[in-house]
Each structure stands twice: as structure tokens, then as C-alpha cells.
Amino acid sequence: xxxxxxxxxxxxxxxxxxxxxxxPTRDGRDTVKAIDGMDFEVRSxxxxxxxxxxxxxxxxxxxxxxxxLPPTHGQILHDGTDxxxxxxxxxxxxxxxxxxxxxxxxxxxxxxxxxxxxVVEPLEIMGQGDHAxxxxxxxxxxxxxxxxxxxxxxxxxxxxxxxxQRVNIARVLTLRPKVIVCDEVVAALDVSIRxxxxxxxxxxxxxxxxxxxxxxxxxxxxxxxxxxxxxTYLGKLMELxxxxxxxxxxxxxxxxxxxxxxxxxxxxxxxVDRRIILEGEIPSPVEPPSGCRFRTRCPSxxxxxxxxxxxxxxxxxxHRVACHFATANGPPPDNxxxxxxx
Amino acid sequence: xxxxxxxxxxxxxxxxxxxxxxxSDLRGxxxxxxxxxxxxxxxxxxxxxxxxxxxxxxDAALATMSTQHWLGAxxxxxxxxxxxxxxxxxxxxxxxxxxxxxxxxxxxxxILAGYLGGWVDAVISRIIDSFLSFPAIVLAIAxxxxxxxxxxxxxxxxxxxxxxxxxxxxxxxxxxxxxxxxVDAARCFGGSTKRILWRHVLPNAIQPVIVQVTLLLAAAxxxxxxxxxxxxxxxxxxPSWGGMLARAYxxxxxxxxxxxxxGLAILFTALAFNTLGESxxxxxxxxxxxx
Numbered sequence: 001x002x003x004x005x006x007x008x009x010x011x012x013x014x015x016x017x018x019x020x021x022x023x024p025t026r027d028g029r030d031t032v033k034a035i036d037g038m039d040f041e042v043r044s045x046x047x048x049x050x051x052x053x054x055x056x057x058x059x060x061x062x063x064x065x066x067x068x069l070p071p072t073h074g075q076i077l078h079d080g081t082d083x084x085x086x087x088x089x090x091x092x093x094x095x096x097x098x099x100x101x102x103x104x105x106x107x108x109x110x111x112x113x114x115x116x117x118x119v120v121e122p123l124e125i126m127g128q129g130d131h132a133x134x135x136x137x138x139x140x141x142x143x144x145x146x147x148x149x150x151x152x153x154x155x156x157x158x159x160x161x162x163x164x165q166r167v168n169i170a171r172v173l174t175l176r177p178k179v180i181v182c183d184e185v186v187a188a189l190d191v192s193i194r195x196x197x198x199x200x201x202x203x204x205x206x207x208x209x210x211x212x213x214x215x216x217x218x219x220x221x222x223x224x225x226x227x228x229x230x231x232t233y234l235g236k237l238m239e240l241x242x243x244x245x246x247x248x249x250x251x252x253x254x255x256x257x258x259x260x261x262x263x264x265x266x267x268x269x270x271x272v273d274r275r276i277i278l279e280g281e282i283p284s285p286v287e288p289p290s291g292c293r294f295r296t297r298c299p300s301x302x303x304x305x306x307x308x309x310x311x312x313x314x315x316x317x318x319h320r321v322a323c324h325f326a327t328a329n330g331p332p333p334d335n336x337x338x339x340x341x342x
Numbered sequence: 343x344x345x346x347x348x349x350x351x352x353x354x355x356x357x358x359x360x361x362x363x364x365x366s367d368l369r370g371x372x373x374x375x376x377x378x379x380x381x382x383x384x385x386x387x388x389x390x391x392x393x394x395x396x397x398x399x400x401d402a403a404l405a406t407m408s409t410q411h412w413l414g415a416x417x418x419x420x421x422x423x424x425x426x427x428x429x430x431x432x433x434x435x436x437x438x439x440x441x442x443x444x445x446x447x448x449x450x451x452x453i454l455a456g457y458l459g460g461w462v463d464a465v466i467s468r469i470i471d472s473f474l475s476f477p478a479i480v481l482a483i484a485x486x487x488x489x490x491x492x493x494x495x496x497x498x499x500x501x502x503x504x505x506x507x508x509x510x511x512x513x514x515x516x517x518x519x520x521x522x523x524x525v526d527a528a529r530c531f532g533g534s535t536k537r538i539l540w541r542h543v544l545p546n547a548i549q550p551v552i553v554q555v556t557l558l559l560a561a562a563x564x565x566x567x568x569x570x571x572x573x574x575x576x577x578x579x580x581p582s583w584g585g586m587l588a589r590a591y592x593x594x595x596x597x598x599x600x601x602x603x604x605g606l607a608i609l610f611t612a613l614a615f616n617t618l619g620e621s622x623x624x625x626x627x628x629x630x631x632x633x
Contacts (some may be wrong), residue, residue: 068526092532099530107523112545118524121541122531168527175531 012041013179013211018074021060025286032285034060036235047212049226051219055282057235058215062183066100099177103184105164109156115167116152122175141170162193181213198225219262223247231255234293235285241319251321253331254294300332370621373614384431393421395428396579404597413603417593425581426603432582436497437562441555443501448508456516473506479568486574493576500565504558511554515547556619560612567608583608
């Protein structure tokens, strides 16, 4: 299996090309630009983190990556294949390799099906084995993700959020997918069990050679487990690079602001970093700002930012940024507007 | 009150769990018992009824309760109890026929409209709206006119009249369910539309239908009574509760007590259906049970 995975690693197991996803607004007169031009690749076997605030198009992107939403423009290639071009039967077979785990572990389970019925559903769809062997396999997988076999005959409402998320993981694993998109998978869980679930993800990746796309608003989660990180803002990528690089030496003013918003477990007078407070709300994706979309909140904004859309360029090898003024040394300096918080 | 019953640590089988639950719900148990008894009595009618339902004894016309005629006799001297027993079969048959037809038409139409959306939904919804804009009984009379008079035709038309109500209900639920994440998940596993509709959408959209079906059974019972009362349902001399009520109504001033047996039979049966529906809704929803 792993040898088959490697042969396409040069073009990425997921390749997003000039992706745009637009929704009509409720009155039908305008469009919401949920994804407005994104280009990136996910390499086989890596954990690719995507960070963004709410409203940045993360969830739309996640759904599009597993073909739950069709691209309005551009392409999403799965291991070189565009799933849109496949026939119904071939597409149903193909999509098993590209799975998603949702933020709300409860809503992802049919309330009227027992846990085991939910877990073996993918096997049933594939037509694998008989009822008894599927059940055996389901219980094996449940145990692998740390659930006791007693949970098998319960209903979702009888389990905790963390347990339900494990069920969702187990269910996806029965398919042996290549890629799992994790859409805010720990956001709905208690902090106390987040670590366990994240460790489970890491173990499973080693065991099954999985590729993850980890979508979250929580930079501490993403920096912990990702190999590379992409930062989204209002439907566009702002920065993309190796996780350590992005976290330690951000090149985009937005990434820097996001990172500074992370709570530091120190009393305020001992903190070295200044917190950069972004002014205002994320603008409307119906009418995004001209030029650079971050300019309305950027502490380093210049007149040029309103006129020209910044290029999506390599500033360092493997480290891309969409900012006119970012250099390999870091983001542009703040204007006087940058505020200091105590 | 139900805690002791609801807290077994091992999950029992589906059936025994259902029985256990039912024992804890006396209202539901009582309704079910009533309906089962009614059914048994109707089936055993020919053996247990004291007289033939159409046997006339003009000496006993409009007789009041007596040891001869426990519930009296109608204006042609036919034994009310016997007619009530035979009429029960006709009424039950009529209600179930109408509701079965309503479910067979309404549920698939509603699910397709809700799941497919777009122009299919638009067309179906407009048809439903136009059906709903007619008073039900008027529409039933019109359909009976087209199909011919008789209990079966009458109830088929009642079923057709009820179907849009169910379709609309199912459509609304389907619109909600089809956007659920578990439906998306099933799509990601490569599940076919048929499978998704059958395994995920139907079970989760059907719940209000179960309640509505019992309400419709009661309504169909009344519709049968109305149609028979108007002479469009069951034809004399065959008995039905609605027909008996119509007959008793004509003699209301001489023998008012004649209205009570069929009237109360209709009332209690309709009530039992409604109560049973409420109980079923709770019993069939796993999230309503406690751990």
C-alpha cells in the first residue's frame, strides 16, 4: 500500500487548482465567495493544517476536498484524478479513499442506528463479508480507537462527545482511506480529552499511513500535529509553509496577529510578546475588499494594498505568502496603528 | 415514575424492551388493549353476535335496552349490538384502507420532493397545495362520484384526500434530514441514493408520520362515518358505525339513546388511535429512552 502511495507524491495526493466556490446569496442577486481562488497541494502521508477564523471558508474547503461540494471554478484533483469527471459508479468507489470527519460528532451519527450499525455501514456499502464478519471487524476497529465492545449496541445519545468522535474515526477507518479531512474534530470536545483524541489521530497515521488535512481555528492544535500549515482568510490563502517555520517565523501580518492571539500561560508583566489586536470583524465574503483582502484590518497596510491583489509567491523554498511587502525575513513592520495590549 | 423500568443495565432485545416500555405506559397499553379487543370482536363477529346484522324484527323497532336486545334495536328492529359488532369490522377496514393508501402515496412523494428538490419539488408542492385547498369531504365526494359509490371506493378517495397532508409533512422532515451530517457521511462512504433514502432519510423523516397516521386513522373513521351518513359509503343493509349514526339521527326525537352506541364507539376508537400514536412516537424514538 505504501509503495502505491508514493508514486504520485510529486503532484500531491490532493491538488487544489485555482479553486473558487460561490454560493448565491439569499435574495439571489449576489454571490458569497466562500473560496475565492486557492492553490495548494497536500503531499501523501503528511498532516496538512489549515487555520482560519470563522467565516474564512475552512468548512467549505473541507467539504469540497471530499466532493461533498462541487467546485464552481477550478479543480480538486485526487491523486491526479478529477472526481467530477468520473461516472456515478466509479465516483462512488473512488470517494471511499477521501473521507471527512466532522466537527459535530453527534450530528455525524444517525440517531436511530446503533454504534455498530454505523461503524459497519461503509463495509456494508462495499459489500464486504457477511453480517457476522462485518460485526467482528467493526468491534475490532472500535477497540482500536479505544472503545469497549459494550458500546457497540448502544445508541449515539448514550455516549459522550469524545466517545462519539472515536466512533466516527473508527467508521472512517473501516474504509482504509488514503486521506482524511478533519474538520475541527476536537473543537466540540472537552479540553481534557482533546489530547487523547489528537494522540489517537497521530497513532493511526503511523499505523495506516494516512494523509490528514486538519482544519481548525485553534493554532495550538494545528501547530502541534501538522507538517505544513496553510493560513486562510476570507476565502484565500495568506501563507503556506512548514509548520515550524510558519509558527516561529510567520511572514504574513495576519499569521503574526493570529499567533499573538494565542494565550500564553504567564502573568501579563512577564510576557515578552505583544498582542496584536485586529480591528473590526472579518469583512463580508459577499463583497470582499479590493486588492489584498486583509488590508482593512492589517496593521501594516499601504496604499498599494487596495489596488493590487498580492501575488501568491514563494518567498522561501516551500514557504509561500500573499503579501506585497513580506520578505524572507518576516512580515512588513507595523504602522503606528498597531495597538498594544497589556 | 418510569425510572425503575427504564434502567436495566443490559439492553434487552428490541421486542422485550418494547413490551417493558409499554407496561410503563398505561395509557398506551389501555389503548392498544382496546383496539386489539375491538379487532378480535370484529373478527369473531359472526360467532358472537346475538343476531344477524340485517335480521329485522319489526315488533322490536326502536326497542330500548333489554335482555333481548342489550343495546336496543333500530327503527327496523335490527339488533344494535349485532350491527355495532359487524359495523366495527367495516369501520376498521375502512380506516386502515384509507390510511394505507394515504401512506403509500404520501410518503414516497414527500420523500422524493424533499430529497430531490428543484423543479421536482416545485411541481409536487404545487399539486399538494391545490389538493389541500379543497375541503376534504368535498373532494372525497367528487372522487367517489368518479369511482362509484361503495365503501371501498369511498375510502380509496379518502386515502387520496389524506395523502397530500402526509406528503407535505414528510417533505418538510426530509428537507431537514437530507442536510444532516450523517447523510453527508453516508454519501462520502459511497452510499447510493436509494440506500441513503432507505437507511437514513426514511427512518428519520418517518417519525411524525407515525403520529399523523394514528390521527388519520381517527379522521378516516370519522370520514367513513360522514360518507356513510351521507349515503356514499357503505350501502344498506350492511352496517357501519357512520350509517348507524345516520339512521339513529333520523329517529333522534323518538329514541335518542340509539345514537349512543355508534357515537361512543367512534369516539373511543378515535381516541384510542390518537393515544396509541403518541405512545408509539415515544416508544420508537431511541433518544426518548433513558440510558
